[in-house]
Amino acid sequence: MKRLARLRSSLPLPARRDGNQSLALTATLAATLRFNASEPSAPKRSGAVDLDEEAALPSSVRNRRPPTATVKRGLEEFDAYYSLQQLCPADDWRKSVERLCLPLPPAFRVKPGLICRGEGVAEEVQALLRWLKDWQPEEVGWCPGAFRLLAAGDIGKQGRLLDKKLNQILVQAQRAGLITRQETASMLPALVLDVHPEHLVLDLCAAPGSKTMQVLEMMHGDLGEATALPPRGLLVANDLKSWRLNRLRERARRQPAAPLLATCADARRYPNLFLVSTKEGQRRGRLRFDRVLCDVPCSGDGTVRKARGLLDHWTPRGGLAHHGDQLAILCRGMELLAPGGLLTYSTCAFNPVECEAVVAAGLAWAKGSMEVVAVDVPGLRLQGGLTTWRVPAPAPSLDAPVGGITYGSWEDVPILDRSSGRLRRTMFPPAAYTPAAKATAEIAEQLKRCRRLLPVTDNGGGFFLALLRRLEHVDAPLKRGDRVRVFFNGLEAVVRGPGSGPFTGLTRVTYESDGSMYHVASDGLERSIAPAPAPALASTPCAPATEEALATPGDTTEQGACSGTGVAEAAAALGEEDAERTDAPKRLSLPLLPVSEEDWQSVAVFFGLVSDETKAAELGVQAFPRAALVYGPDPGYDGSPGSTPDIALCLASEALREVARAPAPRPVLRPVFLRPAPQGSRAVVFPLARQGLDGLEAGLGPDGCEWRAVAEAAPLLAKCCTRRVVHTSLAALRRLVEGPKEVEASTVGADPSWPAGTVVLTGRRGGDRNSEGPLVALLAFLTSSGRVRVVYQKGLNSRLLVTLALPSEALAPNG
Ligand SMILES: C[S@@+](CC[C@H](N)C(=O)[O-])C[C@H]1O[C@@H](n2cnc3c(N)ncnc32)[C@H](O)[C@@H]1O
Known part of the structure; x- marks a missing residue:
């Protein structure tokens, strides 16, 4: 300790905001001791070798690490490491640590x-x-x-x-x-993204879907309840892990999801999506997003209040393994962002190596094309981002102080640790890889605009957030596959890579018009952000968007049939190839097929739906969004051998209907109508909702119409149907869901002389159909003997739904 004290007085230690942090100080001093020893002028630390010497050592010696049995872990280590990082004033950190030991309020x-x-x-x-x-x-x-x-x-x-x-x-x-x-901290990214219904949104690491659902709600917004119209935009929810994506799809079934497309791909190299449109003047070609969420995988030490036990095993090195993936995901997110678009980078970790370090390296990579936007959330105190931080040594050490050995810059890292492969320059403050002092200072300025949420200010978990904007007129360096315009002849071309040999310093491009290749000076090229011409798409929309699209890594989607109408044509067009693939029914056919006139007439006549707005207004209903109705897949169909999928009609947003290619697209669309497949038929390839239809599966007879409405579509149909809607009181609805399974049609006000089939029962507070109160809508089945039975959504206690909508005096908790 005496030696440490002497060193303390002689070393230029970073100024501390707090007074007394002995643990942190110990760690700083010990770390300083270690990296000082590795400086060239200092005598070599015993066991330290330079790179050449190390390469000569046998691998058994090179890879030798101290035994892990003695590795320090846990709260004390956590506290010391983050005290050293000075994430916030010492008092706030102390209170945060106290909070972190308490369970998280749901x-x-x-x-x-x-x-x-x-x-x-x-x-x-x-x-x-x-x-x-x-x-x-x-x-x-x-x-x-x-x-x-x-x-x-x-x-x-x-x-x-x-x-x-x-x-x-x-x-x-x-x-x-x-x-x-949803955890309160996790509500932040979507809250600051300012999502609108017409936006194209990409959630690169989406599962299990908390933020995706929040964005989805924002896209539907007031529209969701007030009108039957789906939003125009697109929400792509991607995750690497298919099983986690299934949880997202399950959650999405509880709410309108017209713009939602789930894809399964590696976000680090997320392939380009392509839009197709047969109509002139609509979006085409490669897709850039208005909003991108990068909620990256991380060490998760901000969630210790929920993940009880995580602290017992905590070490400062937990974040190192994630840094590379996090940076790759952020960079890909920035590439996919449209000029002027917003991106959130977030982690539920405290570690600057996973937070500020990634944002700083991302900014350096973007070369001035991105800026961090300072986030201000009224009513919430957020901590500004760090401009300097320390990086933990990649391996535990027997003689390390509490909090572990840390380095303040790349130069401080001993050769043995540098060559471990676990530390990268980008983990350090930007001076490690941007030697220009001006660039370093600019990045540091931007880092201050990042935000950290601490348990002390919100009684939640720890969270890090950076909101980035892509500048309108500045672009990242050109890369292979980028579309460009060549200045001197105004022609469109595609970048193939840097020139080599005599063409070093030039950029190799291929002209779109004839495929010829040239080398052009980079300053003679302008990034083309105009939609790519897609002549093949306009005439035959089911053809691959471009050659590049076919080569997109991870994209194994089959092209769906686009010509012809109706289920049979679609089935035939998808053909043998899909039938042979065992996972075929789980795939989504892109672009989605619009519903045929014949099938539309079938549901429109039975339920009295009109798609013309003027006519609908005259009839006192809302126009049904017929253009949005597509043949969709069944989110619940498992594709098990021998089972025949049914056919569904689903609502899809305008932008979703235009997506031509996506990596391993998964069905999420929620069916509105469905038609069971004839048993033993192979003609039908579209899967359909089986789950969530308990009532129908319980053996109810067929509708007069061959399509059946699904229980989840009741609120939509209540607004749009001119036929088969019964307006009753909430009390009558309650009697129906609480009482016997079947009642006489007249008891809920239904006309027993109607043809058998689905009816929509609605109730408003006070029983007045025109009152302002919220509408409760349930689907029921009218039998040929004039009785009514409610069709339940799977897993949904309709009793609770109705009871909650009743006036307060009628409420009684019933668990
Ligand atoms: C922090 S979680 C996302 C939480 C989610 N945003 C939410 O709000 O529910 C990180 C997710 O990233 C996924 N992931 C990990 N590596 C990935 C990669 N290379 N590409 C895409 N997703 C990845 C994980 O499967 C995990 O679901």
Whole structure:
């Protein structure tokens, strides 16, 4: 210790914002001791070798590491390492650590349609909050419609609530579509992205889908409840892991999802998506997104309140392994962003190596084409980003102080650690890879605009967020595959790579017109952001968008049939090839096929749907978005051998209908109507919703129409149908869901003389069909003997749905 004290007085240690942090100081000094020893002028530390010497050593010696049995882990290590990083004033950090040891209060957002502007939340939500009062619900001031439960008790190892009753209420309320459970910190990225219904949005690491669902709600916005129209934009939810993506798809079934497309690909090299359109003047070619979310995989030490036990094994080195992937994902996200577009980079980790270091390296890579936007969330105190930080040594050491050995710059790293392959220059503050002092200072300035959320300020978890904007007129360096315009002749070309040999310093391009190749000076090229001409697409939209599209890594999608109409043609066009592939039914046919006139007439006549707005207004209903109706896949169909998929008609947004190619697209669309496939038929290739249709599967007779409406479509049909809608009171609906399974049609006001088949039952508070109260809509089946039976959504307690919508005096918790 004496030696440390002497060194302390002689070394230029970084100025600390706090006074006394002995653990951190110990670590700093010990680290300084170590890297000083590696400086060229200093005598070589015992065991330290230079690169040449090291290469000569046998690999058994080169790779030797101290035994891990003695490695320090846990809270003390965590506290010391982050005290050293000075993420915030010492007092805030101390309080944050205290909070991190407490269980995380569960939080949820209520559906946007249930937040009444200026009047708090709708009555259903007030009823839910009264049910939850024992668990002390508290409004999260900075996020509209968000609540957390302060007295929810402890959390199990898997992050599950141990209070079973509370768990059950939250699960049911979520299934009923009233709320979405989400950690408060995780609500930040979507909140600051300012998503609009017409935006093209890409969520690169989306599963299990908390932020995707939030964005989806924002895209549907008020539209979702107030009108039947789906939003125009596109939301691509991607994840590397197919099983995690399934959880996202399951969640998406609880809400309108017209713009949602799930894809399964590596975000580090996410392939270009292509749009196709047969109509003149519409978007075509390679797709750039208005909004991109990079919620990257990380060490996750900001979630220790939920992931109980994570701290027991915590070491400072947890973040090192993620840095490379995080940077690659951020760079790909920036490439896919349209000029003027916004991107969020977020982690639920505290470690600067996974946070500021990645943003700094991303900014350097983008060469001035991106800027960090300072985020201000009214009502929430966020910590500014760091400009300097320390990087942990890649391997544990027996003599390391608490908090581990850390380095402040690349120069400080001993050769042995440099050659370990686990440290990269980009993990360090930007001076390690941008020697120009001006560039370093500019990046540091931008890093201050990053934001860190600490448990002390929000009673949630730890979170890091950077909001980046792609500058309108500045572009990243040209790369292979980029489209460019050649200045001197104005022709479009594609970049093939840097020139070599006598052409070193030039850029090799291929002209689109004739495929000829030339070398051009880089300053004679302009990045082409105009949509790519796609002559082949206009005439035969099912052809590959470009040669490049075919070569896209990871893209194994078959081209769907685009000509012809109707299910049979589509089935025939998809043909033998799909039938031979075992996973074929899980794939989505792109572009999605519009519903044929014959099938549209079939549902329109039976339910009295009109697509013309004027006519609909005359009839007092909303126009049905017929143009958005496509043959879609079944999110629940598992493609098991021997089972025959059914056919579904689903709503798809305009932009989703234009997507021509995507990597391994998964079905997410929610069916509105379905038609069971004839048993034993091979003609039908479109899978369809089987789950969620308990009532239908229970053996109800066929509709007068060959298509059946699905239970989840009840709210949409209630707005658009001119036939087969019964307006009744909430009390009558409640009697129906609580009472006997079947009742006389007249008891709910249905006409028993109607042909058998689906009817839509609606109720508003007070029983007045024109009142302003929220509408509850349920699907029921009218039998030929004049009785009515409710068709339930799978997993949804309709009783809860109706009960929540009832006036407060009628409410009684029933678990
Ligand atoms: C922090 S989680 C995302 C959480 C999600 N955004 C949410 O809000 O529910 C990170 C996700 O990245 C995925 N992932 C990991 N490596 C990936 C890669 N190379 N490409 C795409 N996704 C990846 C993981 O499977 C994981 O689901």
